[in-house]
Amino acid sequence: MTQAAPETPTREAWRMFRRNIPALMGLVILTGIVAAVLWGALVYQGDPFEIVWAPHEPPGVTPEFPLGTDYLGRNIVAGLLAGGGPTLAVGAVAALITMGIGIALGALAGYFGGWVDTLLMRVTEFFQVLPALLFAMVLVTLFSPSLWTIALAIGVVSWPQTARLTRAEFLRIKELEYVTAARAIGAQDGRIMWRVILPNAAPPLIVSATLTVGVAILFEAGLSFLGLGDPNVMSWGLMIGANREYILDAWWPVTFPGLAIFLTVLSVSLVGDGLNDAFNPKLRSR
Amino acid sequence: MSLLQIDQLRVTFQTRHGAVTALDGVSLSLNAGETLAVVGESGCGKSITALSVMGLISSPPGRIAGGAVRLAGEDLTHASEARLRAVRGAEVAMIFQEPMTSLNPVLTVGDQIAEAILLHQDMTRSEAWTQAVALLDRVGIPSAAARAKDYPHQLSGGMRQRVMIAMAVSCRPKVLIADEPTTALDVTVQAQIFDLLNEMQRDFGVAIMLITHDMGAVSEMADRVAVMYAGRVIESGAADDVLDAARHPYTRGLIGCIPSVDHGGALAEIPGVVPPLHLLGAGCAFAERCAHVREGCRLARPELQGGAHSVACFGAQEGWV
Amino acid sequence: MSLMQVRDLRVEFPLPRPRPFAPRPVLQAVRGVSFDVAEGRALGIVGESGSGKTTTAMAAIRLQEAASGQVLFEGTDLLGLDAAQMRARRRDIQLIFQDPYSSLNPRARVGDIVREPLDLLGVGSVSERGARVRDLFAKVGLREDQMALFPHQFSGGQRQRISIARALAPGPKLLVCDEPVSALDVAIQAQILNLLARLKAELGLAYLFISHDLGVVRHVCDEVAVMYLGQIVERAPVGDLFARAQHPYTQALLAAAPSLGRRRSRGFKRPLSLRGDPASPSAPPPGCAFAARCPKAAAVCRDVPPALDGAGHQVACHFPG
Numbered sequence: 001m002t003q004a005a006p007e008t009p010t011r012e013a014w015r016m017f018r019r020n021i022p023a024l025m026g027l028v029i030l031t032g033i034v035a036a037v038l039w040g041a042l043v044y045q046g047d048p049f050e051i052v053w054a055p056h057e058p059p060g061v062t063p064e065f066p067l068g069t070d071y072l073g074r075n076i077v078a079g080l081l082a083g084g085g086p087t088l089a090v091g092a093v094a095a096l097i098t099m100g101i102g103i104a105l106g107a108l109a110g111y112f113g114g115w116v117d118t119l120l121m122r123v124t125e126f127f128q129v130l131p132a133l134l135f136a137m138v139l140v141t142l143f144s145p146s147l148w149t150i151a152l153a154i155g156v157v158s159w160p161q162t163a164r165l166t167r168a169e170f171l172r173i174k175e176l177e178y179v180t181a182a183r184a185i186g187a188q189d190g191r192i193m194w195r196v197i198l199p200n201a202a203p204p205l206i207v208s209a210t211l212t213v214g215v216a217i218l219f220e221a222g223l224s225f226l227g228l229g230d231p232n233v234m235s236w237g238l239m240i241g242a243n244r245e246y247i248l249d250a251w252w253p254v255t256f257p258g259l260a261i262f263l264t265v266l267s268v269s270l271v272g273d274g275l276n277d278a279f280n281p282k283l284r285s286r
Numbered sequence: 287m288s289l290l291q292i293d294q295l296r297v298t299f300q301t302r303h304g305a306v307t308a309l310d311g312v313s314l315s316l317n318a319g320e321t322l323a324v325v326g327e328s329g330c331g332k333s334i335t336a337l338s339v340m341g342l343i344s345s346p347p348g349r350i351a352g353g354a355v356r357l358a359g360e361d362l363t364h365a366s367e368a369r370l371r372a373v374r375g376a377e378v379a380m381i382f383q384e385p386m387t388s389l390n391p392v393l394t395v396g397d398q399i400a401e402a403i404l405l406h407q408d409m410t411r412s413e414a415w416t417q418a419v420a421l422l423d424r425v426g427i428p429s430a431a432a433r434a435k436d437y438p439h440q441l442s443g444g445m446r447q448r449v450m451i452a453m454a455v456s457c458r459p460k461v462l463i464a465d466e467p468t469t470a471l472d473v474t475v476q477a478q479i480f481d482l483l484n485e486m487q488r489d490f491g492v493a494i495m496l497i498t499h500d501m502g503a504v505s506e507m508a509d510r511v512a513v514m515y516a517g518r519v520i521e522s523g524a525a526d527d528v529l530d531a532a533r534h535p536y537t538r539g540l541i542g543c544i545p546s547v548d549h550g551g552a553l554a555e556i557p558g559v560v561p562p563l564h565l566l567g568a569g570c571a572f573a574e575r576c577a578h579v580r581e582g583c584r585l586a587r588p589e590l591q592g593g594a595h596s597v598a599c600f601g602a603q604e605g606w607v
Numbered sequence: 608m609s610l611m612q613v614r615d616l617r618v619e620f621p622l623p624r625p626r627p628f629a630p631r632p633v634l635q636a637v638r639g640v641s642f643d644v645a646e647g648r649a650l651g652i653v654g655e656s657g658s659g660k661t662t663t664a665m666a667a668i669r670l671q672e673a674a675s676g677q678v679l680f681e682g683t684d685l686l687g688l689d690a691a692q693m694r695a696r697r698r699d700i701q702l703i704f705q706d707p708y709s710s711l712n713p714r715a716r717v718g719d720i721v722r723e724p725l726d727l728l729g730v731g732s733v734s735e736r737g738a739r740v741r742d743l744f745a746k747v748g749l750r751e752d753q754m755a756l757f758p759h760q761f762s763g764g765q766r767q768r769i770s771i772a773r774a775l776a777p778g779p780k781l782l783v784c785d786e787p788v789s790a791l792d793v794a795i796q797a798q799i800l801n802l803l804a805r806l807k808a809e810l811g812l813a814y815l816f817i818s819h820d821l822g823v824v825r826h827v828c829d830e831v832a833v834m835y836l837g838q839i840v841e842r843a844p845v846g847d848l849f850a851r852a853q854h855p856y857t858q859a860l861l862a863a864a865p866s867l868g869r870r871r872s873r874g875f876k877r878p879l880s881l882r883g884d885p886a887s888p889s890a891p892p893p894g895c896a897f898a899a900r901c902p903k904a905a906a907v908c909r910d911v912p913p914a915l916d917g918a919g920h921q922v923a924c925h926f927p928g
Contacts, residue, residue: 177710180670181770185724185777186697199714281714281757321871327792428883442884443656472655473819474881477863481877499793502822502865506875526872543797545822547849547864552804553797553826559762560792 016278023274029267033260037088040081048082048234049074056250070239070253071246080260083234087217088264090151090235094216097155099209102162103198109163110170111193121167128160136219137228145223145230154219162208169201203276210272214265221261236261288315289493290339290378290461295353295363297334300346303564308334310517311353313590314495316461321487321494323508323525325501325540329560330514332497336463338363339495340380341370357461376406379454383466385446389438395449396422396434399456406457421452425482444475448482455486462486465497480507501544505529513537516560516571518587523595533595533602536572570599578607610781610813611644611667616676618659618666622889634889636662638837639676641915644781649807649814651828651845653821653860657885659837660817664783667815668700669693680781698728701774705786707766711758717769718744718754724776743772747802764795771802775810783815788823800826821864825849833857836885836896843920853920853927856881856897895925 017023046052051073052065059068059076067076109120139153173179174197182196221237223229229238236257243253297309309331316322324332337343339355341362355362357377362370374380382388390398399418400411407414415434422430425448438446447467454462464483468476480503487494496507504511504525512522513534521534532538542554558575569584570576576583578601590598601607618637625632637659644650654660665671667678669685678685680696688696701724704710711720721743725736741751747768758766767787774782784803788796804827806812818824824831825845832842833854841854852858859881869875881900886892892899898908903926915923 177704177706178712181702181704181710181773182712182723183670184668184697184700184702185773186694186727187723188694191727196712200712279714282759327794444884473821474655474859474863475884476865477877478881480865500865501793502867502869505867505871506865506869507871509871524872526870529867529870539794541867543794544867545796545800545820545826546866547822547825547861548866548868550825550845550849553801555797555801556794557798559764559795 013275013278017274020274020277022270023277026267026270026274029263030271033084033264033267034088037081037084040078041085044078044081046075046078048078052078056246056253058250059252059256067256068250068252070243071250076239076253076256079234079239080236080256083236083239083257084260086147086230086233086235087220087237087261090147090154090220091213091217091264091268093148093151094154094158094219095209095212097152098158098162098212098216099205100159101155102159103166103205105159106163106166106168107170107193107198110167111174111189111197113171117167120163124160124163127157128164130157132157133219133222136223137226140223140228145228147230147233147235150220150223150230151216153223154216158212158215158219162205162212165204165208166201169204170197173197173200199279203280206272206276207269210269213268217261217265289318289358290314290316290495291354291356292335292339293354293356295335295338295355296351297331297338297343297348298351299348301564303562306563307351307566308348308517308563309338312514312517312519313353314512314519314522316493316495318460318493319487319491320509321496321507323496323498323504323511324514325498325504325511326514327499327560329516329563331517332514333465335514336380336465336495336497339461339463340374340378341365341367342374372406375402375459376457377459378461378463379457379459380463380465381447381450381454381467383469385443385450385470386438388450389446391438394435394437395441395446399434399449399453402453403456417456418452421456422449425449425452425455425486426478427452442475443471444478447471447475447479451479451482451486455490455492458490459492461495462492463495463497466499467496468503469499476503483507501529501541502546513540516566517563518571518598519590520572520598521596522590527595531595533592533597533607534572534599535576535578535601535607539575572599580606608646609643610646610681611815612677612679613643613663613667614641614677614679616640616663616666616678617674618662618671619674632889635837635891636888637666637673638891640834640837640839642832642839642842644813644815645829646780647807647811647813648830649816649828651816651818651824651831652834653818653824653831654834655819655860655885657836657888658834659888660819660834661785663834664785664815664817668702668783670702698724698777699780701777701779701782703767703770703774703782703784703787706790707763707770708790710770711766713758716755716757717761720758720769721754721772721776724773728777730777739776740772743775746775746806747772748798762795763791764798767791767795767799768802771799771806775806779812781813781815783817785817786819787816789818789820796823803827821849821860833860836891837888838896838923839915839921840897840924841920841922842915843922847920851920853922854897854924855901855903855926895923 052075053069053073055069055071055073057065057069065075070076105120109117135157136153140149143149179192179196182192221240224235224237225241229235239257240254247254292312292314295309295312298305299308312335326332350363396415396418399421400414403414403417419430419434422434427433427445427448468479483494486492508525511525511528512519515536521528521537532541539554539556543556545553556575570588573579573583582600588598588600590596591603599607616637617639619633619635622632622634640663652660662671666673673686718740722736722740725739730736744751749768788799816828828845830844831848832839835856841857852861862877883900886896886899894909894911895913898904907925913923913925915921
């Protein structure tokens with residue numbers, strides 16, 4: 001048994017996180033992407049929609065346009081920098097909405113059971129059987145296709161998965177004796193749900209949240225690809241969508257935003273895994 | 287010569303603390319038709335001993351690093367996997383603590399016993415089924431023909447353990463290893479299972495190696511006892527000798543700390559806990575918990591000595607315990 | 608003086624309907640149980656799995672919903688309290704669980720686990736609570752420097768000590784112990800049983816002690832109630848019960864408990880081994896629940912349920928003795 005000196009939980013988690021090489025790499029990539037996007041927003045003042053050069057200039061030819069230009073002659077670097085913010089924002093907001101609705105409903109259903117469970121699960125099933133993409137398309141077309149409606153639409157179609165997962169974890173954990181122990185010392189339902197059960201249910205939920213960020217970014221790309229994105233806001237999905245027809249003529253206008261999405265999703269899930277391990281006391285004493 | 291002879295068996299496991307020695311020179315012998323109880327707390331190596339006899343130590347991480355397991359003279363530690371498969375079930379059978387997880391949930395119990403019979407004996411399916419029903423009847427399952435068509439979850443824990451015993455004796459093994467066979471059962475059912483094991487022994491002449499942590503069970507069931515601690519046998523002898531005149535302080539402690547129905551009052555205590563195997567030093571593994579410990583105990587490990595009632599304790603050997 | 612009086616407690620679990628719209632069958636887990644726990648005394652409830660012993664205790668302290676009955680705790684009927692009133696009462700009634708591995712929140716430091724009841728109750732200042740936690744750690748035999756560790760860094764016996772410290776934190780009058788040692792090794796069992804006995808004497812605690820093991824009960828309890836199929840079949844002061852068990856089921860339990868006094872070497876033969884398993888609690892027989900397994904059963908036993916009779920030593924049997 002190793003004797004750990006008292007250390008704040010955050011410090012201890014950070015110590016664990018630092019030892020996790022893939023998670024650290026994920027954090028470095030993610031920080032890089034966010035920094036680039038912020039830097040772009042501050043430094044790069046031009047309009048990413050502006051046509052600045054000949055179309056389909058390959059990367060590395062003109063120093064001004066290191067990643068080349070797209071089918072209209074727009075700067076791809078400018079597009080990536082300007083499109084990153086909206087893309088990340090949509091991913092994060094959609095993931096927050098998904099986790100918020102999913103965890104709240106799943107926790108209530110799993111913890112209280114009975115008719116609460118039956119009712120909430122029927123609602124969940126209703127949302128789950130809706131074809132997600134079509135439903136999101138309907139929502140986006142009903143309202144104006146702004147970033148917020150897109151994020152909301154993605155959140156609304158993605159939460160049932162999280163709700164089911166949360167419910168399953170709550171069902172399992174509420175039967176464990178430490179939950180009964182909490183009731184026996186007079187803890188109220190709210191405290192038991194959020195302070196006792198939720199932290200123990202966190203590992204799969206954190207993984208699910210990071211996956212949701214990825215799914216939301218891809219979803220936004222999908223909607224943009226179908227022409228349902230916000231046409232006035234640059235995003236990585238919009239770049240892919242706009243250039244998809246010319247992919248056989250020029251690979252770079254779709255590849256670089258695609259790569260950006262890939263790196264973002266990968267780094268977010270690596271960080272998620274790392275966070276999960278870092279906050280798991282059982283792995284700490286290793 | 288004994289039917290089953292374990293000689294200086296050493297088993298190591300690869301763990302995150304490096305290689306640890308789970309069994310450190312264990313020697314046991316089991317004679318035809320007798321019951322040997324191997325007793326100790328969890329982690330003492332009693333179950334690993336049983337699994338090594340069956341050739342079921344998973345490797346890696348486990349490894350038989352030395353010694354021999356001789357069944358009627360044949361060393362099983364060097365036997366081929368094919369030979370071991372022939373031995374398992376036919377010559378050495380085993381029953382486990384949790385009969386639910388040791389039975390296949392999707393086959394009827396009759397099918398499972400018939401399967402075991404067909405594995406080792408040359409007969410038709412219907413003959414094997416008939417024999418399975420006869421065995422279920424033999425182990426005291428009422429209306430055996432109907433129960434043979436039941437699935438494990440339809441039976442109670444005690445009934446499932448009876449099924450396991452029926453399966454174990456189906457090929458008339460010479461040795462039956464029972465690893466905590468009643469730990470998961472109620473006390474009245476435990477008594478039934480003990481009675482049944484004794485009956486099986488009488489009728490089939492099978493030698494039983496009973497792995498247990500319960501000194502009461504040892505008293506009722508065993509002819510001879512081996513007490514294990516931290517991967518070694520620390521005392522062994524006839525049940526009466528060990529129970530009435532235990533020589534090792536640990537054995538005495540184990541006997542003293544049983545909450546018995548025969549008397550009330552405070553219990554004897556063994557302070558502390560079994561040390562983790564990777565932290566064992568050079569001395570006696572029990573030294574830290576022993577009331578009689580002397581300087582010498584921490585320097586060298588006592589060997590098991592003393593003929594019929596042997597003990598691995600300097601104090602007992604030199605007469606100051 | 609009586610601390611807790613339980614009167615005619617019943618607990619039912621609804622079972623799934625056999626077919627749509629059919630009446631929902633119920634499993635009668637506890638069928639009219641009455642007992643008293645006196646201040647500073649320990650009542651043991653003994654029974655096999657399915658006897659309803661744990662459900663009885665959980666219903667008595669409102670951690671399980673009761674169908675009917677009365678639980679007077681210092682004169683207040685707990686079953687009549689609303690949720691907030693009941694929470695306020697919880698400080699007087701605390702609980703220790705069987706499984707030391709699932710009873711502690713794996714994500715909380717053990718110091719915080721023991722402190723939590725104090726925080727919830729708002730006992731004293733922050734520094735007073737800290738002092739109380741340190742005091743509790745010492746009381747149950749743990750070191751102060753272990754407070755920052757997590758549950759998985761402790762052995763089973765130490766976890767049970769943490770569990771006990773948490774239960775003692777609010778300063779309860781009654782401690783419900785649900786099989787507190789049955790998951791522990793025998794040497795560790797003795798340590799925990801002795802600790803419980805010491806705390807009872809030091810703090811004047813009353814225990815409601817659930818166990819399947821008569822031996823364990825004998826060492827901790829002042830009075831014992833034996834349960835069978837949701838009912839108490841015998842209740843007596845501990846010495847009386849072990850010396851003069853009146854109910855055939857109690858006698859069978861005693862006969863089945865392994866004991867050092869019974870030696871295979873001396874030709875031990877069990878006097879009475881119960882046949883079969885208990886009847887199903889979803890369809891209890893009309894007469895005595897034990898009749899089907901009872902060696903003394905007569906016609907009256909199958910038709911008329913015997914009442915729990917007698918002063919001091921009570922027994923529910925038509926043919927006691």
